[in-house]
Amino acid sequence: NPLTRIPRYASTSGQQTVLVVLYEGSMLILYCLIILKRSSVFSKGGDAGKRNKNILGCVENALGLPKWIKENNLENRLKLVVTSDKQGENSVVEKTLPEASVVISQPFWPCYLDNKRIDKAKNLKLAITAGVGSDHVNLEAACKRGITVAEVSGSNVVSVAEHVVMQMLALVRNFIPAYKQVINGEWDIAQIADKARDLENKHIGTVAAGRIGLRVLQRLKPFNVHLHYYDKFRLDKSIEKDLNVKYHSNVESLVKECDIVTINCPLHPETEHMFNKKMISLMKKGSYLVNTARGKIIDRDALVDAIKSNHLEGYAGDVWYPQPASKDHPWRSMPRHAMTPHYSGTTLDAQARYAAGVKEILENWLNGRPQREEYLIVDKGRVVSNAYTEGDATKGHSGNK
Ligand code: NAD
Numbered sequence: 001n002p003l004t005r006i007p008r009y010a011s012t013s014g015q016q017t018v019l020v021v022l023y024e025g026s027m028l029i030l031y032c033l034i035i036l037k038r039s040s041v042f043s044k045g046g047d048a049g050k051r052n053k054n055i056l057g058c059v060e061n062a063l064g065l066p067k068w069i070k071e072n073n074l075e076n077r078l079k080l081v082v083t084s085d086k087q088g089e090n091s092v093v094e095k096t097l098p099e100a101s102v103v104i105s106q107p108f109w110p111c112y113l114d115n116k117r118i119d120k121a122k123n124l125k126l127a128i129t130a131g132v133g134s135d136h137v138n139l140e141a142a143c144k145r146g147i148t149v150a151e152v153s154g155s156n157v158v159s160v161a162e163h164v165v166m167q168m169l170a171l172v173r174n175f176i177p178a179y180k181q182v183i184n185g186e187w188d189i190a191q192i193a194d195k196a197r198d199l200e201n202k203h204i205g206t207v208a209a210g211r212i213g214l215r216v217l218q219r220l221k222p223f224n225v226h227l228h229y230y231d232k233f234r235l236d237k238s239i240e241k242d243l244n245v246k247y248h249s250n251v252e253s254l255v256k257e258c259d260i261v262t263i264n265c266p267l268h269p270e271t272e273h274m275f276n277k278k279m280i281s282l283m284k285k286g287s288y289l290v291n292t293a294r295g296k297i298i299d300r301d302a303l304v305d306a307i308k309s310n311h312l313e314g315y316a317g318d319v320w321y322p323q324p325a326s327k328d329h330p331w332r333s334m335p336r337h338a339m340t341p342h343y344s345g346t347t348l349d350a351q352a353r354y355a356a357g358v359k360e361i362l363e364n365w366l367n368g369r370p371q372r373e374e375y376l377i378v379d380k381g382r383v384v385s386n387a388y389t390e391g392d393a394t395k396g397h398s399g400n401k
Pocket of ligand 1: 107131132133134154156157160207208209210211212213230231232233264265266267270271292293294318319342343344345346386387388389
């Protein structure tokens with residue numbers, strides 16, 4: 001077995017190429033320009049990544065790695081290739097993959113490491129997610145090749161949980177149309193009130209109660225709502241009691257009871273298109289769906305149909321497939337949504353945490369030290385994270401929307 005020949009925690013020698021794939025600082029400004037095009041602050045242009053050194057997750061600031069390499073005299077051991085250029089045969093990613101020992105990428109601007117790319121990346125030993133969620137890596141291929149897949153678990157879970165609650169409120173209180181009225185110089189209260197409700201007394205359920213799902217439940221408790229969850233693993237009895245949360249042993253049972261459903265599980269073959277036409281049809285008529293987990297957990301077109309036919313009252317989230325989403329992605333233009341580009345887990349606070357985590361993982365790898373257990377998704381040819389079901393999770397993804 002070739003895997004047994006891979007030394008477990010051998011320290012590295014010689015100079016290693018680290019390919020870092022991030023979004024551009026200017027890309028962020030582009031979004032700001034679209035959203036806030038009347039703001040003179042932004043319309044003067046400038047470059048957010050250059051102006052704000054705390055946007056660590058962009059190409060300009062490269063997770064603070066250049067400074068860290070210099071401070072630790074690692075110039076002879078690490079050669080950094082930092083880019084956002086990931087599409088097409090001539091992209092920097094494609095050209096650098098054959099020599100890269102490490103690929104660092106982010107869910108917000110994922111470097112999809114599919115079978116073909118992993119094949120091409122002959123020297124790849126470590127794939128790091130600067131954030132949480134490693135579905136952009138084909139885990140089966142990583143297992144076969146003995147590539148370690150690690151992420152900075154926990155780094156942005158508060159950031160996402162806050163975003164979930166914000167988007168729930170945006171939908172239920174009908175915030176987006178109300179905000180648009182202000183921008184457009186209108187004042188039509190009845191038009192907004194027609195679809196504005198309170199969270200109080202609603203039944204709200206999370207699909208998965210891991211780090212994010214649990215934090216969503218905790219944040220919702222003071223709203224005096226009825227809480228529900230489904231997960232492969234049950235929470236401690238004391239937590240269930242404290243939150244007064246009802247456990248469902250399957251998703252179907254949860255969606256039938258809830259006015260608002262939030263998705264907080266990882267994307268793997270068991271969860272891909274979990275919310276297909278059939279599952280969405282089981283949701284209560286007039287209910288809301290919030291998904292900050294991964295775009296592919298939902299069947300793209302089934303969702304559009306459910307919104308257009310008024311079966312669902314509204315949809316919000318920040319995850320798409322593929323990313324960045326195309327200009328004509330149907331979720332952009334469907335009615336009654338409160339979507340954002342994928343940024344919930346990349347607040348300035350989160351960036352500081354995951355940038356530190358990436359350095360910790362790199363340092364351990366360079367020195368042959370074990371990684372923190374909770375950071376590991378694939379190790380020594382096996383899926384080791386509970387979040388990604390071993391066996392099924394290694395099959396890779398099939399759908400293209
Ligand atoms: P976690 O590992 O703490 O929790 C995941 C939970 O999902 C676990 O409790 C696990 O048992 C459960 N689960 C896995 N497969 C399941 C299945 N088939 N059915 C039911 N439950 C299942 O992870 P987390 O930190 O809570 O993050 C969850 C996901 O959220 C990530 O994998 C990622 O896709 C997404 N995420 C998004 C952002 C963002 O910026 N939008 C940021 C962080 C994470």
